[in-house]
Amino acid sequence: MxxxxxxxxxGSLRRGSYNRMLLRTVIEMLPSEIAVETAEIGDxxxxxxxLDTVDPPAPVRRLRAQIASADGLLIASPEYNYSVPGGLxxxxxxASRPAxxxxxxxxxxxxMGTAGGRFGSVRAQxxxxxxxxxxxxxxxxxxxxxxxxxxxxxxDNGILENKSLREFIQTYVDAVxxxxxxxxxxxxxx
Amino acid sequence: MxxxxxxxxxGSLRRGSYNRMLLRTVIEMLPSEIAVETAEIGDxxxxxxxLDTVDPPAPVRRLRAQIASADGLLIASPEYNYSVPGGLxxxxxxASRPAxxxxxxxxxxxxMGTAGGRFGSVRAQxxxxxxxxxxxxxxxxxxxxxxxxxxxxxxDNGILENKSLREFIQTYVDAVxxxxxxxxxxxxxx
Amino acid sequence: MxxxxxxxxxGSLRRGSYNRMLLRTVIEMLPSEIAVETAEIGDxxxxxxxLDTVDPPAPVRRLRAQIASADGLLIASPEYNYSVPGGLxxxxxxASRPAxxxxxxxxxxxxMGTAGGRFGSVRAQxxxxxxxxxxxxxxxxxxxxxxxxxxxxxxDNGILENKSLREFIQTYVDAVxxxxxxxxxxxxxx
Amino acid sequence: MxxxxxxxxxGSLRRGSYNRMLLRTVIEMLPSEIAVETAEIGDxxxxxxxLDTVDPPAPVRRLRAQIASADGLLIASPEYNYSVPGGLxxxxxxASRPAxxxxxxxxxxxxMGTAGGRFGSVRAQxxxxxxxxxxxxxxxxxxxxxxxxxxxxxxDNGILENKSLREFIQTYVDAVxxxxxxxxxxxxxx
Numbered sequence: 001m002x003x004x005x006x007x008x009x010x011g012s013l014r015r016g017s018y019n020r021m022l023l024r025t026v027i028e029m030l031p032s033e034i035a036v037e038t039a040e041i042g043d044x045x046x047x048x049x050x051l052d053t054v055d056p057p058a059p060v061r062r063l064r065a066q067i068a069s070a071d072g073l074l075i076a077s078p079e080y081n082y083s084v085p086g087g088l089x090x091x092x093x094x095a096s097r098p099a100x101x102x103x104x105x106x107x108x109x110x111x112m113g114t115a116g117g118r119f120g121s122v123r124a125q126x127x128x129x130x131x132x133x134x135x136x137x138x139x140x141x142x143x144x145x146x147x148x149x150x151x152x153x154x155x156d157n158g159i160l161e162n163k164s165l166r167e168f169i170q171t172y173v174d175a176v177x178x179x180x181x182x183x184x185x186x187x188x189x190x
Numbered sequence: 191m192x193x194x195x196x197x198x199x200x201g202s203l204r205r206g207s208y209n210r211m212l213l214r215t216v217i218e219m220l221p222s223e224i225a226v227e228t229a230e231i232g233d234x235x236x237x238x239x240x241l242d243t244v245d246p247p248a249p250v251r252r253l254r255a256q257i258a259s260a261d262g263l264l265i266a267s268p269e270y271n272y273s274v275p276g277g278l279x280x281x282x283x284x285a286s287r288p289a290x291x292x293x294x295x296x297x298x299x300x301x302m303g304t305a306g307g308r309f310g311s312v313r314a315q316x317x318x319x320x321x322x323x324x325x326x327x328x329x330x331x332x333x334x335x336x337x338x339x340x341x342x343x344x345x346d347n348g349i350l351e352n353k354s355l356r357e358f359i360q361t362y363v364d365a366v367x368x369x370x371x372x373x374x375x376x377x378x379x380x
Numbered sequence: 381m382x383x384x385x386x387x388x389x390x391g392s393l394r395r396g397s398y399n400r401m402l403l404r405t406v407i408e409m410l411p412s413e414i415a416v417e418t419a420e421i422g423d424x425x426x427x428x429x430x431l432d433t434v435d436p437p438a439p440v441r442r443l444r445a446q447i448a449s450a451d452g453l454l455i456a457s458p459e460y461n462y463s464v465p466g467g468l469x470x471x472x473x474x475a476s477r478p479a480x481x482x483x484x485x486x487x488x489x490x491x492m493g494t495a496g497g498r499f500g501s502v503r504a505q506x507x508x509x510x511x512x513x514x515x516x517x518x519x520x521x522x523x524x525x526x527x528x529x530x531x532x533x534x535x536d537n538g539i540l541e542n543k544s545l546r547e548f549i550q551t552y553v554d555a556v557x558x559x560x561x562x563x564x565x566x567x568x569x570x
Numbered sequence: 571m572x573x574x575x576x577x578x579x580x581g582s583l584r585r586g587s588y589n590r591m592l593l594r595t596v597i598e599m600l601p602s603e604i605a606v607e608t609a610e611i612g613d614x615x616x617x618x619x620x621l622d623t624v625d626p627p628a629p630v631r632r633l634r635a636q637i638a639s640a641d642g643l644l645i646a647s648p649e650y651n652y653s654v655p656g657g658l659x660x661x662x663x664x665a666s667r668p669a670x671x672x673x674x675x676x677x678x679x680x681x682m683g684t685a686g687g688r689f690g691s692v693r694a695q696x697x698x699x700x701x702x703x704x705x706x707x708x709x710x711x712x713x714x715x716x717x718x719x720x721x722x723x724x725x726d727n728g729i730l731e732n733k734s735l736r737e738f739i740q741t742y743v744d745a746v747x748x749x750x751x752x753x754x755x756x757x758x759x760x
Contacts (some may be wrong), residue, residue: 013239013240042238046231047277049204050203080279080283081279081322083279084278085272085280086280088278089270090275090279093276113243127317130313134271
């Protein structure tokens with residue numbers, strides 16, 4: 001009835017994405033009564049203000065509708081060049097319009113990320129928080145889910161086996177549940 | 191003979207882009223012996239590591255070749271959501287590969303930007319500097335060209351008339367000339 | 381009875397500080413039933429972990445007690461070198477200890493700032509948000525109070541007369557009231 | 571004759587500072603013909619513009635003189651609250667004055683840092699780069715010396731024994747030598 005509906009977005013487009021594995025791991029550990037859909041960003045065209053009309057491209061309409069109907073977002077982001085990946089940023093640029101009244105406004109968001117190196121997307125995640133300040137989204141503060149050395153963390157089937165890391169992710173998942181529940185009606189109660 | 195060859199890249203795709211007007215203004219004020227080409231980023235697909243092979247998509251090959259043959263880059267960037275625009279970040283993500291040995295390595299770069307609001311891209315420019323730290327590019331420090339209130343700055347023909355702003359841009363242009371000349375062979379002399 | 385108790389902190393130590401004028405302006409515009417105290421940071425020693433014992437220096441004990449008993453913080457910060465001022469950062473470094481269980485944990489905070497230049501502390505404010513992510517403080521998102529050209533904004537008596545700016549500050553003040561009320565018990569309800 | 575003269579600054583004040591150990595390690599590995607002095611920041615008062623006159627406090631005069639006479643700076647910085655430590659930022663705030671003509675202007679700088687956690691000061695180092703953009707200092711780009719898990723890296727005598735880490739630091743030291751030599755006269759040649 002008032003179960004949470006979340007939307008998962010993965011910022012990496014490659015087939016064997018570690019971030020998609022991480023997102024899937026989080027989703028599987030969420031309480032079963034939370035419904036989760038995922039959004040695809042690979043067919044969204046590059047943002048062009050000339051196309052940002054009342055009738056934007058279909059993949060943009062789809063993404064905006066998915067965000068609008070979700071109680072909160074789960075965003076799994078790789079880090080490219082010490083910052084946010086261009087493709088996912090492009091999707092968020094589209095979703096962020098019209099400014100100050102977008103579907104991202106007061107939307108609860110939980111960020112996560114993994115990377116091959118030892119810093120695991122820490123810089124990208126900080127940049128995302130700056131992005132979602134503009135959109136006035138409610139990004140969960142703690143815990144932060146930053147997973148270094150992705151290649152050692154997931155097995156060939158994309159399963160994360162490490163026990164202590166799973167325990168940490170359980171803490172994260174519990175916080176997500178709490179955060180999303182607490183903030184899901186923030187916009188309408190504005 | 192050893193005249194500078196620069197490459198201009200505009201991060202906005204819309205037809206009437208103020209950043210393209212700013213880039214054009216800078217290019218026109220450069221000494222006439224400096225050759226400037228421009229790169230288009232609108233047809234570059236979203237970055238996908240599965241496509242980042244020895245034979246990447248044609249628009250990516252074109253961009254990388256243009257950057258490789260330029261002595262330095264002039265990048266005009268709008269600010270989207272307090273950060274870099276996704277489309278331009280996507281182009282740079284492609285150009286940045288392979289990591290540590292990309293065409294951006296030790297490439298001199300001058301950043302500029304304008305925006306409709308009162309902060310004129312200051313946040314996006316800081317994020318770009320973080321991006322180009324990863325690529326080990328030589329980004330000019332000062333002066334910073336940050337132009338607020340774009341709609342008041344350019345006339346209907348895209349001409350920037352304001353005298354004191356033109357004088358400031360002249361200072362910027364002189365510094366660009368000096369910076370690019372000083373750093374253009376940084377990579378080969380590694 | 382359950383009236384809000386706020387603590388104002390000014391990050392500039394000079395006598396004629398514009399940030400202190402801005403903080404005073406905000407405080408005067410708050411509803412009269414909100415009680416506001418101010419904290420002094422000028423006598424706080426430089427942070428040294430060897431002094432960060434169960435019995436820290438007296439000015440540190442005072443600051444921590446003031447923060448602990450406040451429902452929320454109003455922080456007025458200048459920008460030094462595109463970032464947070466060292467003196468105020470030093471005070472916050474002391475307040476942030478012990479990590480994960482400090483008086484800043486889940487404390488609601490509203491940031492504001494002014495500066496002589498045209499960017500009015502925008503960069504410092506972004507850095508503060510990163511700082512308060514570590515402490516898991518609830519920093520108000522919007523509106524952001526960023527006041528450029530401080531010397532033109534305040535008259536010789538430190539009064540801010542500009543009507544439209546006062547109206548904007550009223551919006552900010554209303555949002556502060558709402559934010560502090562909404563989040564003031566976040567820690568105990570953890 | 572034209573041997574390099576460097577100034578080392580440690581941003582942590584505690585006696586057993588890991589950052590001081592890291593700074594010492596780097597200094598010991600520098601070529602013996604490079605002279606290195608160190609600066610103390612613990613007695614520098616909090617920045618106050620009212621004291622920033624032609625006759626500033628003695629510890630400030632000392633720091634500015636040390637920076638002025640050095641060919642370059644080695645800065646070892648801990649990370650406090652995901653950002654620069656207030657005490658060291660305070661020292662740099664003093665050194666950065668007068669704006670646009672300070673002793674930091676066009677001064678070559680190499681940053682390093684270590685921390686107890688797994689991210690080893692990566693966020694603080696990014697903030698320092700933003701700070702030194704304002705001062706127009708030439709901060710070395712690569713390699714970045716970021717040392718996580720400090721407690722495991724240094725033995726009881728403060729010695730860093732790990733062989734592969736020492737090899738990496740040798741690469742860093744070679745790059746410092748090259749960078750400082752290349753940029754040491756940047757200001758006078760302005």
